[in-house]
Amino acid sequence: MIRIFILLLLTTTIFASTVERNRVKSGETYLIFLEKNALPLKKLYYDLDKDDQRLTEEIRAGIHYQILKDDNGTIEQVLLPLNDELQIHIFQDKNKQYKFEAIPIISETKTEAFHTTITSSPMYNILKDTGSKKLAQIFVASFKNSLNFKNDIRKGDELVMIYDQKYRLGHPFSMPTLKAAMIEMGKKRHYIYLNDDGRYYDEKGHEVEGFLLARPVRGARISSYFTKRRWHPVLHKWKAHLGVDYAARRGTPVRAAGSGRIIYAARMGSYGNLIKIRHDDGYETRYAHLKSFRRGIHRGKYVKKGQVIAYVGTTGRSTGPHLHFELRKHGRAINPLRVVQVTTKKLHGKAKKAFMRLKKNYDESIELHLNNQSKPKKYGSFENMSYIHFLPKKSDG
Numbered sequence: 001m002i003r004i005f006i007l008l009l010l011t012t013t014i015f016a017s018t019v020e021r022n023r024v025k026s027g028e029t030y031l032i033f034l035e036k037n038a039l040p041l042k043k044l045y046y047d048l049d050k051d052d053q054r055l056t057e058e059i060r061a062g063i064h065y066q067i068l069k070d071d072n073g074t075i076e077q078v079l080l081p082l083n084d085e086l087q088i089h090i091f092q093d094k095n096k097q098y099k100f101e102a103i104p105i106i107s108e109t110k111t112e113a114f115h116t117t118i119t120s121s122p123m124y125n126i127l128k129d130t131g132s133k134k135l136a137q138i139f140v141a142s143f144k145n146s147l148n149f150k151n152d153i154r155k156g157d158e159l160v161m162i163y164d165q166k167y168r169l170g171h172p173f174s175m176p177t178l179k180a181a182m183i184e185m186g187k188k189r190h191y192i193y194l195n196d197d198g199r200y201y202d203e204k205g206h207e208v209e210g211f212l213l214a215r216p217v218r219g220a221r222i223s224s225y226f227t228k229r230r231w232h233p234v235l236h237k238w239k240a241h242l243g244v245d246y247a248a249r250r251g252t253p254v255r256a257a258g259s260g261r262i263i264y265a266a267r268m269g270s271y272g273n274l275i276k277i278r279h280d281d282g283y284e285t286r287y288a289h290l291k292s293f294r295r296g297i298h299r300g301k302y303v304k305k306g307q308v309i310a311y312v313g314t315t316g317r318s319t320g321p322h323l324h325f326e327l328r329k330h331g332r333a334i335n336p337l338r339v340v341q342v343t344t345k346k347l348h349g350k351a352k353k354a355f356m357r358l359k360k361n362y363d364e365s366i367e368l369h370l371n372n373q374s375k376p377k378k379y380g381s382f383e384n385m386s387y388i389h390f391l392p393k394k395s396d397g
């Protein structure tokens, strides 16, 4: 089936249709969203398969979405981003029936850089100069395990930041990725580089300590690994396993893999008793099939890395006591074992040589921005922009 997509910026008015732009409110679920807009719950939720239903759980507060209405106020289309790559598209087919689909978000990535002189703190100066809280956050987060900004920074110290920023139709969106950075502390320079292996290293090629614990359950054996496709012994069908299973005795303590805020602590379908923790930089961890939560653990609570939050159990869809552990970045499940490490990595041999070449390029770039005093870009208000695509009205449904 060939569809012709016409991409249009949504502030424009087209064919007497109007576009409303709103944000998902805290606590607003997909079902609440449908009800609020008088959209059919059966067609757009209950008739969906389980995978699509689960996708709708990925909607997060603060996301901008768009509703396209005709001149009678009838909803023609909705675009609801799930993360920075995928969005829900609700539209009317030729029979005026509402349909649900998940479609990719198209964007381009630009590498940008700037220099600034510190008058107060890195957080303050980056925010003041760029207008982007996200840039300030990723800068501070990337150095926070190795440097103490509070005590050692002097007025007049300088910093350079090189990062990737995603754009949709000329507007920045989503979290930037730090590529390389330099900060002076009392005129002594400190560097950080994103290597090709996706990890951050200092100027000596030593990994900057990750924020996550190696294992959320001490001494437990891994009984099932992360995979995008596996045979499910209970359901007898192919499924994805978007986490790592740790087999352990019922009641074994489960620890927060990293510091963060608990955003969910209750029962959730096949997950059984579930805890979700939101961490910095768009990371989230999930702990499922729990026997029970530790006393005082509830939604909204801030927990520290290593703190006991719950106990291993077998609630929900589970064949025996184990912890199902998930790691998500910007809503997408990623393999925790790729990110989590027992010890900090040191680069050797070929890998170190490759890193040193990469570092040399970044160093030259940092030097250049330092000498040129490259001015930051001013971002203004940051929005989660989306595309809407218009299906040809007559020929296609």
Ligand SMILES: [Zn+2]
Residues within 6 Å of the ligand: 224, 241, 243, 244, 245, 323, 324, 325
């Ligand atoms: Zn599992």
